[in-house]
Amino acid sequence: MVDWWIFSDSFLVTLLVYVTVALSLNLEAGFTGIPNFGKHLFVFLGAFAAQGIGVRIAAWVYEKLRPEEAAQALTDVSRLVPGASKWTSLVQAAADTDANRIIVNSYLKPFITSNLAVEVLLAVVILAVTVALAMLFGLIASYAALRLREDYLAILLLSFGELMVMVIFYQTESLSGGNKGLWAITFTREPIRFALIGSAILAVIAFLYAERIANSPMGRTMRAVRDDEVAASVFGRDIALIRLKVIMAASVLAALAGFFYTESNASATARTFNRVIWTFLPWAMIILGGMANNKGAIVGAVAFLIGKRLFEYYQEPIGQALHIQAELVGSLLPNILIGVFILVILYLRPQGILPESISKTVDFRRLLEEEARRER
Amino acid sequence: MAILPGFTYTLNSIAYAAAIGLLSMGLTLTYMTTRVPNFAHATIGMIGSVVMLFLIDRVFYDNPGWTLFLAGPLLGGLAAAAFSVFMYVAILRPLANRGNTIIGLMIATLAVDIILLNILTLILNEVPGKNIPKLIGAPIIGFQPKIKIGNWVIDSYTIVLPLAAAVLAVAFHLFLTRTSFGVAMRATIENPDLASAMGVNVSLVYTVSWAVSGFLAGVAGALMAFAFKGVDPAVSALIIVTVFAGSIVGGLASVYWGLLGGFIVGLAEKIGTTMINNIYKALFVAHLGFPNISLVNYEKVMSLGLVVLVLLYAPRGLAGVDWGRLASRLGLRRG
Amino acid sequence: MAGVTLRTQALNAGYGRFHIIFDIDLEVRRGEILVIVGPNGSGKSTLLKTLFGLTKVYSGRVEFEGNDITKLPPHARARLGIAYLPQTNNIFAELTVRENLKMAGYKLRPEIVEERTREVLELFPFLKEKLNSKAKTLSGGQRQLLAMAMALIRRPRLLMFDEPTAGLAPKAAKEVVDRILWLRDELGKTVIWVEQNAKLALEKGDSAVLMVSGRVAYAGPASDLLADKDLGKRYLGLKG
Numbered sequence: 001m002v003d004w005w006i007f008s009d010s011f012l013v014t015l016l017v018y019v020t021v022a023l024s025l026n027l028e029a030g031f032t033g034i035p036n037f038g039k040h041l042f043v044f045l046g047a048f049a050a051q052g053i054g055v056r057i058a059a060w061v062y063e064k065l066r067p068e069e070a071a072q073a074l075t076d077v078s079r080l081v082p083g084a085s086k087w088t089s090l091v092q093a094a095a096d097t098d099a100n101r102i103i104v105n106s107y108l109k110p111f112i113t114s115n116l117a118v119e120v121l122l123a124v125v126i127l128a129v130t131v132a133l134a135m136l137f138g139l140i141a142s143y144a145a146l147r148l149r150e151d152y153l154a155i156l157l158l159s160f161g162e163l164m165v166m167v168i169f170y171q172t173e174s175l176s177g178g179n180k181g182l183w184a185i186t187f188t189r190e191p192i193r194f195a196l197i198g199s200a201i202l203a204v205i206a207f208l209y210a211e212r213i214a215n216s217p218m219g220r221t222m223r224a225v226r227d228d229e230v231a232a233s234v235f236g237r238d239i240a241l242i243r244l245k246v247i248m249a250a251s252v253l254a255a256l257a258g259f260f261y262t263e264s265n266a267s268a269t270a271r272t273f274n275r276v277i278w279t280f281l282p283w284a285m286i287i288l289g290g291m292a293n294n295k296g297a298i299v300g301a302v303a304f305l306i307g308k309r310l311f312e313y314y315q316e317p318i319g320q321a322l323h324i325q326a327e328l329v330g331s332l333l334p335n336i337l338i339g340v341f342i343l344v345i346l347y348l349r350p351q352g353i354l355p356e357s358i359s360k361t362v363d364f365r366r367l368l369e370e371e372a373r374r375e376r
Numbered sequence: 377m378a379i380l381p382g383f384t385y386t387l388n389s390i391a392y393a394a395a396i397g398l399l400s401m402g403l404t405l406t407y408m409t410t411r412v413p414n415f416a417h418a419t420i421g422m423i424g425s426v427v428m429l430f431l432i433d434r435v436f437y438d439n440p441g442w443t444l445f446l447a448g449p450l451l452g453g454l455a456a457a458a459f460s461v462f463m464y465v466a467i468l469r470p471l472a473n474r475g476n477t478i479i480g481l482m483i484a485t486l487a488v489d490i491i492l493l494n495i496l497t498l499i500l501n502e503v504p505g506k507n508i509p510k511l512i513g514a515p516i517i518g519f520q521p522k523i524k525i526g527n528w529v530i531d532s533y534t535i536v537l538p539l540a541a542a543v544l545a546v547a548f549h550l551f552l553t554r555t556s557f558g559v560a561m562r563a564t565i566e567n568p569d570l571a572s573a574m575g576v577n578v579s580l581v582y583t584v585s586w587a588v589s590g591f592l593a594g595v596a597g598a599l600m601a602f603a604f605k606g607v608d609p610a611v612s613a614l615i616i617v618t619v620f621a622g623s624i625v626g627g628l629a630s631v632y633w634g635l636l637g638g639f640i641v642g643l644a645e646k647i648g649t650t651m652i653n654n655i656y657k658a659l660f661v662a663h664l665g666f667p668n669i670s671l672v673n674y675e676k677v678m679s680l681g682l683v684v685l686v687l688l689y690a691p692r693g694l695a696g697v698d699w700g701r702l703a704s705r706l707g708l709r710r711g
Numbered sequence: 712m713a714g715v716t717l718r719t720q721a722l723n724a725g726y727g728r729f730h731i732i733f734d735i736d737l738e739v740r741r742g743e744i745l746v747i748v749g750p751n752g753s754g755k756s757t758l759l760k761t762l763f764g765l766t767k768v769y770s771g772r773v774e775f776e777g778n779d780i781t782k783l784p785p786h787a788r789a790r791l792g793i794a795y796l797p798q799t800n801n802i803f804a805e806l807t808v809r810e811n812l813k814m815a816g817y818k819l820r821p822e823i824v825e826e827r828t829r830e831v832l833e834l835f836p837f838l839k840e841k842l843n844s845k846a847k848t849l850s851g852g853q854r855q856l857l858a859m860a861m862a863l864i865r866r867p868r869l870l871m872f873d874e875p876t877a878g879l880a881p882k883a884a885k886e887v888v889d890r891i892l893w894l895r896d897e898l899g900k901t902v903i904w905v906e907q908n909a910k911l912a913l914e915k916g917d918s919a920v921l922m923v924s925g926r927v928a929y930a931g932p933a934s935d936l937l938a939d940k941d942l943g944k945r946y947l948g949l950k951g
């Protein structure tokens with residue numbers, strides 16, 4: 001029997017978060033043909049907003065509103081954590097890997113949850129920061145996306161994602177805690193509930209938005225363009241705009257997903273936002289569901305996560321059966337299986353990469369051909 | 377305050393750059409023939425590292441000598457070539473024949489990358505070493521013959537790796553120009569339809585290009601194993617970024633420029649970053665109060681920075697630059 | 712009466728879903744030049760590609776020297792003695808002239824290639840000085856001649872040219888045309904020649920096919936088409 005804990009609240013948040021990320025990737029890859037291989041960066045941006053930036057903002061507000069308490073907190077922490085005299089302000093200490101845990105959990109959280117106005121305001125500000133970060137990086141990505149061929153673009157986005165997450169954020173302790181990570185600012189006395197409700201709302205918004213795009217004239221144009229260079233050249237200018245819009249929306253959705261994911265975990269480390277689980281896995285989901293198919297993306301997300309979860313749950317018996325250490329079963333085997341799975345889907349349903357019903361889209365090549373013929 | 381890096385560091389950097397050059401060269405080759413950017417390429421190189429590690433553990437543990445430096449790259453290269461061919465013939469070609477788009481094929485190479493990486497990690501974790509107790513993360517730097525010049529003791533891989541790169545590049549050049557199959561390969565790269573009309577087995581040419589590419593990667597990986605603190609296939613995740621950078625800087629249109637692009641990017645990443653770091657420490661930290669952090673940790677920024685520069689100013693890479701015109705424009709040559 | 716080198720019957724072909732040429736019936740007799748003319752986009756290139764097996768055939772039949780070749784892949788047709796010289800990309804620009812000739816004889820034994828290369832160089836002496844230069848350094852006309860030389864290394868009996876004079880200066884174009892006539896007159900080859908310059912080609916050719924919208928609008932002696940004021944004015948821009 002499968003214990004119910006595997007479908008706990010935190011699992012549900014993970015599920016909803018992945019649904020959002022898969023839908024957002026589907027917007028880019030499925031509808032617009034942008035091969036975003038750096039999705040993990042955009043998810044991490046939300047995590048960074050919740051921890052690295054969130055704790056700094058919260059500490060700053062704390063210092064402003066309760067200066068004596070904040071000063072006391074700084075003294076307390078300096079006593080508790082060795083070698084702490086280097087911090088001159090609580091803001092600095094709050095994002096320091098040594099003091100972060102104590103400051104966030106013992107001072108900032110009680111302060112935030114005791115004051116509804118502060119709590120709401122802080123949540124709004126941190127969400128705004130998430131959106132702003134996502135748009136900034138979305139802008140960078142679209143700069144490349146509007147200029148490069150898809151293979152170059154894929155290479156560049158993957159490289160950029162790896163560089164930002166695994167080098168910049170991972171190597172720089174003062175940004176997001178480096179390899180130790182940071183505790184994040186969470187909200188309400190039951191942060192998981194907050195994350196659950198937030199990620200559910202987000203997933204619904206993502207779905208409605210993606211559906212609207214898919215069935216709008218714009219969505220149909222995009223699919224025609226994705227499949228056809230002739231159509232692409234005809235619609236050149238509109239496409240640039242649509243692509244920009246889609247990348248922006250997708251980036252914001254992914255970052256917000258990363259934000260709620262971090263809320264449910266209460267902490268985040270750059271290293272865990274690697275390209276296997278936050279780029280490749282979402283790709284696997286949308287390929288399983290059939291690209292450019294929103295419901296399919298959701299089905300893909302649910303199927304993969306439940307499968308993965310069951311696998312982790314049974315890692316002991318599987319490990320014994322295969323004579324492999326249990327923790328390797330949990331960490332390595334699922335990756336191998338996901339990889340094999342993708343190859344099998346690509347083989348069985350190559351058109352799974354563009355399977356949406358023909359009836360909805362216009363056959364642009366036909367149209368253009370006929371037009372050209374009439375002109376002669 | 378010295379700006380230039382030390383002697384040993386320079387040697388290590390040149391060796392690293394040569395390895396990246398070999399990897400970029402192979403990546404460029406398969407891109408030119410089959411048009412797929414291979415995201416698994418660096419991990420394929422790791423097969424060479426793993427073979428080297430096993431050779432040391434099983435065969436050469438007690439007397440690692442120069443034969444190790446012959447056997448390791450050779451066997452590592454062959455193993456990587458075999459995998460590379462398998463990847464093309466058994467995975468990518470069927471997928472392409474089934475009508476997958478370039479995005480589908482790129483995902484397939486990502487999938488292969490993840491599968492291979494996890495299998496190699498699993499092997500190094502689970503297979504017990506004969507002499508080395510734990511293979512994963514085992515440092516093997518001590519197993520190389522030492523070269524002594526006066527007081528200098530040199531890691532021999534730093535000499536062998538650039539040498540191997542040079543020899544392989546010349547050998548491949550001779551293959552491309554002196555053998556009819558090599559000429560057919562160049563012809564196929566330029567115009568596969570016409571080549572097949574001439575009776576060239578294009579599919580075989582593609583397969584051979586994947587074999588060569590894998591071999592080059594395996595040789596690089598086998599010798600690079602000595603540069604790691606410990607052999608761990610996971611390093612490929614970041615190496616691939618540098619390899620792609622080298623290939624794009626080279627232009628993805630010529631194997632020689634691929635080699636050179638990889639070499640340039642590799643050197644810039646190591647020596648360039650160190651020099652910038654030294655300047656930063658000497659000037660900005662010491663006199664202007666900038667935070668005392670090590671810029672060397674951010675060496676990958678250099679690779680990606682070069683890529684961005686190249687894409688902005690020479691979108692077709694160094695291979696696409698009209699060097700003759702550039703030289704005359706700069707007054708280096710009368711034109 | 713000379714035998715028939717190539718014949719098609721009710722040939723329908725195109726690219727995937729795009730049906731381009733319809734019910735083509737034509738015939739080329741051994742040792743003659745068949746000229747194919749027609750407006751832009753009428754399917755001349757598609758017809759030539761179809762004869763070489765590069766398009767999708769929906770129905771109909773292609774016969775070469777009496778054998779059904781409808782289903783044969785291009786390289787098999789090349790082996791049977793058909794050479795196809797596409798409008799562009801008919802040589803390897805990045806390879807040297809010598810390497811191009813070598814590629815032309817890729818499937819032949821090295822001694823044979825060497826011998827025929829020597830023959831071909833006698834026929835196209837200008838290539839001798841260019842042997843070690845990249846083919847992209849040749850002029851447009853020289854490239855067409857190199858393509859012709861490459862085709863000759865395989866000793867084809869039928870050569871199919873797609874607009875060999877397109878984009879050439881008059882002098883270079885004349886040289887190419889003279890060579891095509893020479894192929895027929897001196898070497899006894901059969902030629903199918905797609906040409907934009909209808910007047911020129913119809914003057915030189917033996918028989919002609921006029922393509923309009925993917926169909927054969929005329930098939931018969933070249934001189935008759937040249938004389939047909941109505942067809943000429945309507946489709947070929949010939950002065951009435």
Ligand SMILES: Nc1ncnc2c1ncn2[C@@H]1O[C@H](COP(=O)(O)OP(=O)(O)OP(=O)(O)O)[C@@H](O)[C@H]1O
Binds near residue numbers: 729731749
């Ligand atoms: N690869 C292709 N896929 C789909 N349609 C094509 C393709 N190539 C050509 N066509 C279409 O086939 C038709 C005939 O083209 P074709 O090149 O055979 O004409 P043509 O008579 O050679 O013209 P031109 O005189 O300009 O060379 C055109 O409508 C063209 O758009």
Ligand SMILES: [Mg+2]
Binds near residue numbers: 755756757798873
């Ligand atoms: Mg044509």
